Amino acid sequence: MEYPIGLSIIELKKRAYMARKHIIKMIYLAGSGHPGGSLSAIDILVALYYNFLRHRSDEPDWNERDRFILSKGHICPALYTVLAMTGYFPVEELKTFRKIDSNLQGHPHMLKTAGIEVSSGSLGQGLSIANGIAMSLKYDKNSAYVYCMVGDGEMDEGQIWEAISTAGHYKLDNVIMIVDFNGLQIDGKVDEVKNKNPLKKRLESFNWEVIEIAGHNLKEIIDGFKKVNSVKNKPVAIIAKTIKGKGISFMENKVQWHGRAPNEEEFKKAMAELESGEEHLDAI
Amino acid sequence: MVKVYGEIPTRFGYGDGLVELGKKDERIFVLSADLTSSTCSDRFQKSFPDRFIEMGIAEQDMLGTAAGLALSGKIPFVSTYSVFVTGRAFDQIRTTICYANLNVKIGGAHGGISVGPDGATHQALEDIALMRVLPNMKVIVPADYWETKKATMLAPYIDGPVFIRFGREKVPVITKENDHFDFGKGIILKEGKDIAIIANGLMVHQALFAVEILQKKGIFATVINLHTVKPLDKEMILDIAKLTNGIVTAEEHQIYGGLGSAVAEFLSQNYPIPIKIIGIKDRFGESGKPKELLEKFGLTADHIVRECLKVMEMKNGK
Ligand SMILES: Cc1ncc(C[n+]2csc(CCOP(=O)(O)OP(=O)(O)O)c2C)c(N)n1
Numbered sequence A: 001m002e003y004p005i006g007l008s009i010i011e012l013k014k015r016a017y018m019a020r021k022h023i024i025k026m027i028y029l030a031g032s033g034h035p036g037g038s039l040s041a042i043d044i045l046v047a048l049y050y051n052f053l054r055h056r057s058d059e060p061d062w063n064e065r066d067r068f069i070l071s072k073g074h075i076c077p078a079l080y081t082v083l084a085m086t087g088y089f090p091v092e093e094l095k096t097f098r099k100i101d102s103n104l105q106g107h108p109h110m111l112k113t114a115g116i117e118v119s120s121g122s123l124g125q126g127l128s129i130a131n132g133i134a135m136s137l138k139y140d141k142n143s144a145y146v147y148c149m150v151g152d153g154e155m156d157e158g159q160i161w162e163a164i165s166t167a168g169h170y171k172l173d174n175v176i177m178i179v180d181f182n183g184l185q186i187d188g189k190v191d192e193v194k195n196k197n198p199l200k201k202r203l204e205s206f207n208w209e210v211i212e213i214a215g216h217n218l219k220e221i222i223d224g225f226k227k228v229n230s231v232k233n234k235p236v237a238i239i240a241k242t243i244k245g246k247g248i249s250f251m252e253n254k255v256q257w258h259g260r261a262p263n264e265e266e267f268k269k270a271m272a273e274l275e276s277g278e279e280h281l282d283a284i
Numbered sequence B: 001m002v003k004v005y006g007e008i009p010t011r012f013g014y015g016d017g018l019v020e021l022g023k024k025d026e027r028i029f030v031l032s033a034d035l036t037s038s039t040c041s042d043r044f045q046k047s048f049p050d051r052f053i054e055m056g057i058a059e060q061d062m063l064g065t066a067a068g069l070a071l072s073g074k075i076p077f078v079s080t081y082s083v084f085v086t087g088r089a090f091d092q093i094r095t096t097i098c099y100a101n102l103n104v105k106i107g108g109a110h111g112g113i114s115v116g117p118d119g120a121t122h123q124a125l126e127d128i129a130l131m132r133v134l135p136n137m138k139v140i141v142p143a144d145y146w147e148t149k150k151a152t153m154l155a156p157y158i159d160g161p162v163f164i165r166f167g168r169e170k171v172p173v174i175t176k177e178n179d180h181f182d183f184g185k186g187i188i189l190k191e192g193k194d195i196a197i198i199a200n201g202l203m204v205h206q207a208l209f210a211v212e213i214l215q216k217k218g219i220f221a222t223v224i225n226l227h228t229v230k231p232l233d234k235e236m237i238l239d240i241a242k243l244t245n246g247i248v249t250a251e252e253h254q255i256y257g258g259l260g261s262a263v264a265e266f267l268s269q270n271y272p273i274p275i276k277i278i279g280i281k282d283r284f285g286e287s288g289k290p291k292e293l294l295e296k297f298g299l300t301a302d303h304i305v306r307e308c309l310k311v312m313e314m315k316n317g318k
Helices: A009-030 A035-052 A073-085 A091-096 A126-139 A158-169 A190-194 A199-205 A218-230 A264-283 B010-024 B042-047 B059-071 B082-088 B090-098 B127-132 B145-157 B203-216 B234-244 B259-270 B290-296 B301-315
Strands: A067-070 A146-151 A175-181 A209-214 A236-241 B007-009 B028-032 B052-054 B075-081 B105-109 B138-140 B162-165 B170-172 B187-190 B195-199 B221-225 B228-230 B247-254 B275-280
Touching: A009 A035, A009 A073, A009 A091, A009 A218, A009 A264, A035 A073, A035 A146, A035 A175, A035 A218, A067 A073, A067 A126, A073 A091, A126 A146, A126 A158, A126 A175, A126 B059, A158 A175, A158 B059, A199 A209, A199 A236, A209 A218, A218 A236, B007 B010, B010 B028, B010 B042, B010 B105, B010 B145, B028 B042, B028 B059, B059 B075, B059 B082, B059 B090, B075 B082, B075 B145, B082 B090, B082 B105, B082 B127, B105 B127, B105 B145, B127 B138, B127 B162, B127 B228, B127 B247, B127 B259, B145 B162, B187 B203, B195 B203, B195 B234, B195 B259, B195 B301, B203 B221, B203 B247, B203 B301, B221 B234, B228 B259, B234 B247, B234 B259, B247 B259, B247 B301, B259 B275, B275 B301
Parallel strands: A067 A146, A146 A175, A175 A236, A209 A236, B028 B052, B028 B075, B075 B105, B105 B162, B138 B162, B195 B221, B195 B247, B247 B275
Antiparallel strands: B007 B170, B138 B228, B187 B221
């Protein structure tokens, strides 16, 4: 199947609920994984994979495709979910996540999973890879874009700033970095572990165009992605203000939900919350 | 007499190999981290400016960018000092490049103690060990200009990541343009049944001198140029071990983790015989002229002879 397909906001919201249920379930079944950052990123990924990214789930190597690089590889439950939902592999496969012989490794591996552009899991490396792909696309006069999602905590890594410098220097206007700015990393608040602000100004000083959005507001996400194509001679950063654990009340903004699985009771509670949200949406 | 055809730095072979490759294969890209002329990558840069990428002093970013190019069908060579590329960017090489078996070629320049006056910070003595332990990585340590050029020109057509380690200083040219150079295959340079010397890099030349000295003592040695450290030419090593029953290895690297280790790991499990490993003995290098350092750190023909005599004694049960 070929994307983007231009879903309405209400349709995207439905997909986002469905995706959250998959994420919670796969992490619950695996008994480990990273719900916090998966839930903060999922609205953006749903909007991207259905409405913006040019891709074909039945032809993952399609040369004209836009590329998506997940630099913060630990949130692969979110990526596996949108890949399954858009048809790269059966949704049932999600329940094999992190299990022996599974195609869905604990951190993404391109040689195992259709739709994964590059293996990741060691933080800080994705943007360099995106730049290399972008340079190659330009050399080949291929007009595809390269999207790369990084975490705000991940931006502690020096390599990210080397890559920000490289993309700015080479004016890679086919690179779009999405910062999932959920304000938390493992040791606590990003502001306290290592402050990133003023991130917009910092990026602008590296010759980047910066778009700020509320990362759970699908209208803002869509408007943000729409602006990307008009930027010329600069890479684009989308700083998405998000909430870690978004969508499950007891996970929201809680650092302990960075990397642990819900127990049975928590799982049921989380699923119940998502189901009632979904029903509410249907009623509209 | 050991035949020598002049002296040329091995890095020139890398630079010239890149240019030849650039002419015949449009997929070849070269990236450099502010060390373009000393790695001889400027030769490629001049000929193919649109396929040369200056990364600045950012080795980790360079390896990631190369990974991106490889993912899109290009064949990138990254050029910088071996000490920086294998040390600073190890995780990038491991997790991004080797894990996914990406077609990235690594030119490790200024390998070994013969870097000279720059001292320990710039003398890569652990690089071969670091690269050798990575799944999917292939490791080549050529002996002279021609071998370096040939290794460079072969690398793009060997699947996945390849590490080529070469040096800064002029070293004797001991092979000819038309000599065979097959990836993964050792080269027997001298045949003798008493003992075998397995060497690579500039130690091959020293091994050939050692053979002449040994001969005068009535000991006949085989010399193998084992330019490919990984994958190991097991067949040749086993054959020679069965013939000589005693081996000395010699390399410009720590005694841990390099060529000597590779040979010993293999033989101890398959055909245990006395082995001595010549290399840097678990210490850092220092400043000095290349020749002085090779002497001080025990990387000469005389040292090889001494170790051969010890192995002969071990063989004879003394
Ligand atoms: C190089 C590296 N160091 C440390 C880790 C361990 N680690 C995994 S996730 C994480 C925190 C990431 O925080 P952030 O980028 O903000 O991600 P999010 O909050 O969205 O999960 C850390 C330190 C890692 N995966 N890679």
